[in-house]
Amino acid sequence: MKFKTAFREIAKYFLLSFSITLLALLNFYNGTGHAENMLSLFYAVTIPTYYFFIFFLVTLILFPFSLIPFVRYVIILPKILLDFLLIADVFVFRIYRFHIDLMFIDMMINDYQGIGISYYIVIIALILFLAITLLNIYLFKIADRIGVKPVKYIYGILLFLFVAGQSIHIWGSKFNRQYITEYTPFFPYYFPTTSNSLITKVSHNFTFLIPEDFDPENKNTNPVSNRKSSGLFNYPLNRIEINDTLNLKRNILFFIVESWRFDMMNKETTPDIYNLAQKSYIFRNHYSGGNVTIPGLFSIMYGLHSSYISYAQSDPVKYKTVLTKTLAEYGYDIKVYTSQNFDRFALKAMFFNGIKPENYNCIYKGKTEVIDSILTGKLINDLKRDKSGTPWFKFLFLSSSHFHYNYPPEYKIFTPVPKNSEGFLFNKDIDARPYLNDYRNSLHYEDALFEKILVSLKQTGEFDNTIIFILSDHGEEFNDNKKGYWGHGSNFTKYQISTPLIIHLPGQDEKIVISKHSSHIDIVPTILKQFLKCKNPVSDFSNGYNLFDLPDKRNFVITSYKDKCYIIDDKVYSTGITINSYDVNDINTPVEHYNYSGLNAIKQEERHFIKNGD
Numbered sequence: 001m002k003f004k005t006a007f008r009e010i011a012k013y014f015l016l017s018f019s020i021t022l023l024a025l026l027n028f029y030n031g032t033g034h035a036e037n038m039l040s041l042f043y044a045v046t047i048p049t050y051y052f053f054i055f056f057l058v059t060l061i062l063f064p065f066s067l068i069p070f071v072r073y074v075i076i077l078p079k080i081l082l083d084f085l086l087i088a089d090v091f092v093f094r095i096y097r098f099h100i101d102l103m104f105i106d107m108m109i110n111d112y113q114g115i116g117i118s119y120y121i122v123i124i125a126l127i128l129f130l131a132i133t134l135l136n137i138y139l140f141k142i143a144d145r146i147g148v149k150p151v152k153y154i155y156g157i158l159l160f161l162f163v164a165g166q167s168i169h170i171w172g173s174k175f176n177r178q179y180i181t182e183y184t185p186f187f188p189y190y191f192p193t194t195s196n197s198l199i200t201k202v203s204h205n206f207t208f209l210i211p212e213d214f215d216p217e218n219k220n221t222n223p224v225s226n227r228k229s230s231g232l233f234n235y236p237l238n239r240i241e242i243n244d245t246l247n248l249k250r251n252i253l254f255f256i257v258e259s260w261r262f263d264m265m266n267k268e269t270t271p272d273i274y275n276l277a278q279k280s281y282i283f284r285n286h287y288s289g290g291n292v293t294i295p296g297l298f299s300i301m302y303g304l305h306s307s308y309i310s311y312a313q314s315d316p317v318k319y320k321t322v323l324t325k326t327l328a329e330y331g332y333d334i335k336v337y338t339s340q341n342f343d344r345f346a347l348k349a350m351f352f353n354g355i356k357p358e359n360y361n362c363i364y365k366g367k368t369e370v371i372d373s374i375l376t377g378k379l380i381n382d383l384k385r386d387k388s389g390t391p392w393f394k395f396l397f398l399s400s401s402h403f404h405y406n407y408p409p410e411y412k413i414f415t416p417v418p419k420n421s422e423g424f425l426f427n428k429d430i431d432a433r434p435y436l437n438d439y440r441n442s443l444h445y446e447d448a449l450f451e452k453i454l455v456s457l458k459q460t461g462e463f464d465n466t467i468i469f470i471l472s473d474h475g476e477e478f479n480d481n482k483k484g485y486w487g488h489g490s491n492f493t494k495y496q497i498s499t500p501l502i503i504h505l506p507g508q509d510e511k512i513v514i515s516k517h518s519s520h521i522d523i524v525p526t527i528l529k530q531f532l533k534c535k536n537p538v539s540d541f542s543n544g545y546n547l548f549d550l551p552d553k554r555n556f557v558i559t560s561y562k563d564k565c566y567i568i569d570d571k572v573y574s575t576g577i578t579i580n581s582y583d584v585n586d587i588n589t590p591v592e593h594y595n596y597s598g599l600n601a602i603k604q605e606e607r608h609f610i611k612n613g614d
Helices: 003-029 038-060 063-067 069-096 102-111 119-145 148-174 196-205 271-277 293-302 306-313 322-329 344-352 368-385 433-459 520-531 596-605
Strands: 251-257 281-287 333-338 360-362 392-398 466-472 501-504 512-519 556-559 564-568 571-575 579-583 586-590
Touching: 003 038, 003 063, 003 069, 003 119, 003 148, 038 069, 038 148, 063 069, 069 119, 102 571, 102 579, 102 596, 251 293, 251 433, 271 433, 271 466, 271 501, 293 306, 293 322, 293 344, 293 520, 306 344, 306 556, 322 333, 322 520, 333 344, 333 368, 344 360, 368 392, 368 433, 392 433, 466 520, 512 520, 556 596, 564 596
Parallel strands: 251 392, 251 466, 281 512, 333 360, 333 392
Antiparallel strands: 281 501, 466 501, 556 564, 564 571, 571 579, 579 586
């Protein structure tokens, strides 16, 4: 068969076959409610085109088979599998309120009765698969009956709808438009386009299209619908009840260091933090909620498993973290100093929506060591100027310790450092010591910035009334597993997910080491229950525990940008593009027997704040 003829046949077949996909996708609109306006309706209509082109591209991978007469039907196999997966997800989502991933598939294959699937369901699934297969074969056979010209027009219309829909989502994500972003959690494997930098450029260069400060309803917030929300997220479960009798309100400082791994809090690398730690709580076995920044910060600020992040992003103003919302109700003055752009991924809206512009210090363009110094200076100046006696919450996030590891020349105390900071990209087994030295120098610099804050706290008399949290968003690896992994975001061993956590309480003068496993998700419940004495049970607003009352045994959900893992008894079960399992301390130690009952239990935690299906 000629190339052109084969391609036309596939294009026609796919157009016919997509009717199956579309019927499945229509089920996911249930629960989204009515579109709030015409733009929301138009965007909703464009969502299926995302699946159309993704499925079409996957099908084209097998295009060479279409040129061989005896095996040409192989090309429809991806479409059959994807349709079956999508239809199966309709039922799974309706019951469990989460979408099928590779870990769930593995559990179905190896322990289907353990997750509540009977033989009857298995038989129905097989019949469904057979029906989808036969229908796709039939559509493939009759595809050539369609004229070429109508197909071209239809593809053109679908491409227009796809581009328009993704452009709308870029805009809706940038400006926190809930009536656009709320659709995302309902649809499986749907990752709509976001581009904060693109929309910012458009706003800057074409202000007649999108003003840079576009927010017609209310500066720093997004328009919240008056209709009853159809979202999946049920957070918090109940309104937070503050304690009106709380008289002593302590200041709270978050000092967050980028990419700070668990074994780099020591006397040589971070001497000033180390010295304070000798009079603080030290959590020896502490996990972030992610091996990258966004889920790491989300778990700190929300006290939730980071797998909930897309639900919060669907309406970031409505689902603002209870931490800053409650602090504001208690009368706290909230100030932010960050070297990361929190407009990305709706973090500003989720963490600090409604903050006064003068209290939000965000500098992310320039040399990170200079930016970190400026932000530290701003925090210190605010400490010196504030004489009101109002309790405060200050959030400082420093980025010098992110690769490329930046610091002023005088902090180059660990040597040698690499001549080429990117040498490991070309040789995964290169000597790690120079790169580790470079990293330690950047941490040493950030430690010096912390020391300046500490001095200022003492000089202003605020030290004895301030609870200090010192931690990181995630860890950093230097080929510790001897598998060629560097940096973060590539696996879930302790080198990438375990960070220091030090908590200093006012008046504390002794070191207390906590060896039980702790997590970023424990910080919010600790603040709300231990220090603010909120009346709600922790389960109303968090998956975590009070850090001063940790359980002897627990499990974790930790995510990356592309995948996530479950940690049970120090065993990592990761799922994403592939599934993998290994010991959290050593990726070279595989897990021989999966703990399916444990996996099923922890997946229930991921449903705790999801509304039940109708």
